[in-house]
Amino acid sequence: MAVKDRVPMREQDPKVRIKNFDEVALGYTEEEAILEASRCLQCPNPTCVAGCPVHVRIPEFIKAITERKFEEAYKIITSTNSLPAVCGRVCPQEEQCEKNCILNRIGKPIAIGRLERFVADYALQNNIEEEVKPEKKNKKVAIIGSGPAGLTCAGDLLKMGYDVTIFEALHALGGVLTYGIPEFRLPKRIVEAEIERLKKLGAKVETNVVVGKTVTIDELMEEEGFEAVFIGTGAGLPRFMGIPGENLNRVYSANEFLTRINLMKAYKFPEYDTPIAVGKRVAVIGGGNVAMDAARSALRLEGVEEVIVVYRRSKEEMPARAEEIEHAIEEGIKFEFLANPIRINGTEDGWVKSMDVIRMKLGEPDSSGRRRPIEIPGSEFTMEVDTVIMALGTSPNRLIPSTTKDIQVQKWGGIITDEDGRTSRPGVFAGGDAVTGAATVILAMGAGKKAAKAIDEYLRNKK
């Protein structure tokens, strides 16, 4: 059986988009969405749904699209996924829902993510809202951290009628969605709109509160009357390599680089006050989404001529989303595979001048199942770069466990919970990157959902 091709999504021309921070992918029109939706076989036993961590009812919402019932499609999606405009854009679909689509056997899978995005954008443009009027329960729950885990947990609890306050350390909500993922991949107006919906549901918000410093969990529970707490503080602590020269000027962690650009809008300096300093040749170390985001952001800054991603494995092992790797290549990002920095060299007055790198080869698979990179002795070479961005991954911050009674953590800092997000301390729940280490938006949301259920159960049984 022949299948029709996937309907392509319009994108900004690479030559144009490397000069701006506007969104790269432009979304489907109604007609395009209907055309793509009509390719779906409406499988009676849809394998795609099993691939989605929050089990979006995929064939149902796709069917609604073919019938032009976009509002209904939206309600179907939001019955299990509270941030569809975000997920449609940033989920690693090729590893999840789309990987399991039956059409993979004979052609390209349904563009589930793009359709989800279409429906969510339609709802935002047309001010479609979920109608919920829950019965108020006079019980206060504190949500710590406003990334996807915290926002999802808050949303579900609000819909159940709880009195929810979100505490966020930064001045803006959204977690990585706001400070990490760039505008050209996830416009901040989308994140803000999702947050506005939560506020309409009655969420109270306190920004500029670093729990563990400004106030502790013990104080929230013992003095401020919060009966349950959800910790969704993410995994924000950046790793460095520990090689010589890493503290030279113009060596950044990807987190610093992206925070300056996304949260502080340094790409609009001097209109915005936060600066960013780059030279002409930028090296980005790493191979994940964070590395792609840092590289593509760097390329868009004034004065940057060349951006090279240095990754110790080969292209096949890169953990970044396939679509983002393709976008990076289209935009002219260069890649130095099977290479690992060993030293950053500086000028006399402390600025990056070049970077020494060693060649790697792939050995036996390691515990992650990926082939382990091994140094090739004597293969060192020097790259002339003046800016280095370390995108090596992040781990959970220990601030909360170290200031809260009875919260157990793993050796690497992850908070220990059961399946449903219960920590070792009654009334305290956790989920998202703070528990799993750096993972994905949809997994963090799934954890927030499970925890909301567990919190509800806990508060119902608590007398």
Next chain:
Amino acid sequence: MRKRVLRMYRIVRKEVLNPAVKLMDIEAPRVAKSAKPGQFVILRIYEKGERIPLTIADYDPGKGTVTIVFQEVGKSTKLLGTLNEGDYIADFVGPLGNTMEVPKGAKKILGVGGGVGIPALYPKLKMLHQEGYKVEAILGGRSEEYVIFRKEMEAVCDKVYYATDDGTLGKKGFVTDVLKDVLENDKEVDFVITVGPVIMMKNVCKMTKEYNIPTIVSMNPLMVDGTGMCGACRIEVGGETKFVCMDGPIFDGHLVNFDLAMTRLNMFKKQEKISLELYEKEHGGGHHGR
């Protein structure tokens, strides 16, 4: 643009301490309640502003206010200086960083402060004084009017020495010139706390090392989030990389790589200049508020 309705941070008192330095009490009850000596805040003046760190110079949990003292050196601090009592600051987060520890058995503590390091030193000496330690201080600045917080310091110190570049107050010279005299003559001093320009802290530490007196410093690198998320604030202490906002700002002064710290403060010099020039052009340079 995000609307802020809930918590804004009101300026309840403003004082001009000298032509370059201002003091403000900011309404921030949560910060005031949890603050400890040595800690700092990060504030953002308005929607397009940057996040700048300032030391907590004093705090009043009863009134819910936090005192900051800042020197106008660039766009953000100059802009802050134009605000008045009753105005609001968009964001004010803290208290951040660690607090100091005094070695067991220490009896007589010497504080050495320069410029806006003096108000930053103040809450530490105040607490030690209240805890019953003998406390003395050496304070310095360009000239008499730059040596601020004298009344406050004299109230919590058994003795205060002064040093000014031009000799208008105390000894003519640097705080280290006075420090040498004190350490030569007073063998009781067994702990030094120094806060001020990096170069001053470096020289103080060099001297106290010769006399083998444990010394702590309060570092002031560039920062963004102040919660350990970015690493902008990293310095080297004893050969290891540390994040000042989480591991500091207080460190063993004999282990800090001050030269690296000074280099890293230059990272955005070019951009800071652009920002300041643009600001002064728009606001008719030298505007200092009331």
